[in-house]
Every structure is written in C-alpha cells, then in structure tokens.
Amino acid sequence: MVTLQHYLILSAALFGLGVAGVMMRRNLIIVLMSLELMLNAVNLTFVAFSRYLGGLEGQVFVLFIMVVAAAEVAVGLGIAVALFRQKGTVNINEINLMKW
C-alpha cells in the first residue's frame, strides 16, 4: 500500500538532490538542470496531493508550473549562451560582474 507519505518523501529527496546540484556544481548548465529537478519535485508533490485528497486543482497548478519552468529554461539558456559568448566560460564563480 503506497501512502501519501511515500510520495512526499520521494519528492523531498528529489528536491534535496536539486539543492545539492545548485550548491555543489559550478557548471551553469548543470545548475539550471538542478533547478528543473527542484521544480519537478514540487510538481510531484502537487500531483500526489491531488490524488490522495481528490482535488483537481493540484493538476491544473502543475500545468502552470510547467509553463513557468519552460519560460525560465528558455530565458536562462539564452542568458547562458550570451554569457558564454561574453566571457568564454560556464563557471558560475567567474560570472561575477554584478557582484559588489
């Protein structure tokens, strides 16, 4: 018998892995991918709640999260390409133009 807790623990673990990627990796592309992983963990939480509490709103919300995630990826990768042209690197430690 799979309960709500199983799904919540799974999505917490996925979210934790996403945070690990953002904190530990220095490659901009992989940091963006870790962000996607975190968004997907949240999606899983929404769908699990929708299934176990019987509301459809969770699934509608997941659709909107996907829209925002797609927009974020398009703009984020555009920024990554522009930065790579500018500085010739994807290391986020060297991208510090706005750092005071």
Place this chain on the structure above:
Amino acid sequence: METILFYILAVITLGSAFFVIFLRRPIHNVLFMILTMIGLAGLFVVLQAEFIAMVQLIVYAGAVMVLFLFVIMLLNLEAVNLPTDSRSYRWLGGLLIMVLAVELMIPIFRSFSGPELTAAQAAEKLSSPNNTTLIAGELFTTYLLPFEIASVLLLAAMIGAVILSRTKP
C-alpha cells in the same frame, strides 16, 4: 502491483537524479535528466494524472531537454575546460542538505495523516469521464485568466530568448 510500480519508478527517478547531479560531463547529465523525467511521468500515471504525465513527456523529456542538448552542443562544452567543483562547496552543500532533509521530514512525518482516498475513490474524482476532460473544464472556466496570462508569459519568454541569444550586429 501499485507498490511494486512505485518502488521501481522511485528507484529509476532517484538514481538518475543522482547521476544528473554527480556525473561530470554535461551530455551525460542531460541524458540522465531525460530518464528522470520519464520516471516522473510514470509516477504521474500511477497517481492517475494521465494528462500531466503526457505533458511531462512532451514538454520536459521532449522540448526542454532537447533545448539543453542544443545549448551544450552549441557551446561545445566538451572542448572548453569544465569547471572543477571545489571540496569546500561539497562540504558546505552537504551540511545544508542535511539541515534541509530534517526540515522537510519533520512536517511529512508529523502531519498529513488524515483519511486518504483509495484508488477507486480517486479515480471517480479525477478521471470520470476522463482526466483530460476534467482538466480542460477547469482550465477553460475557473482558471481562464491565468491560462491567458500564461500564454502571454510564453510569448515574452520566446522574444526574450531570441533577443538574448542573438549575436551583436
């Protein structure tokens, strides 16, 4: 049956997410990310959200990951020297994740223990006559305004991506 499926898909998803984070070459990361998305789509099917599962496959495993692949091939990241991850970040990140794990586990174990719907009850609420019809009904009545705003957001993102990645004349 459901339990076995859940554990298989959970292992696929978590395992490939682990490889996404800790493999070194970006192309491998993207390929494992696609596997993670497919595992998640399977979990959505188990959770009776068929429409979301298909959108997950098309949008994430299809469009978003192809975009990542394109950028990696465009930048030719294999040729430039990849950034090395320093050890201090690894320790700091590990510590932060321990704290985060405790923080997330406490509410999971201490709440949400109310009555849960069985698979048959959930199927009646989430997919009669079918899942897509119900979501479309919600999306085009209650959530019509957010839906239109989402399309404007996508247009803005499209224009932004084109302008950002354009070469200077």
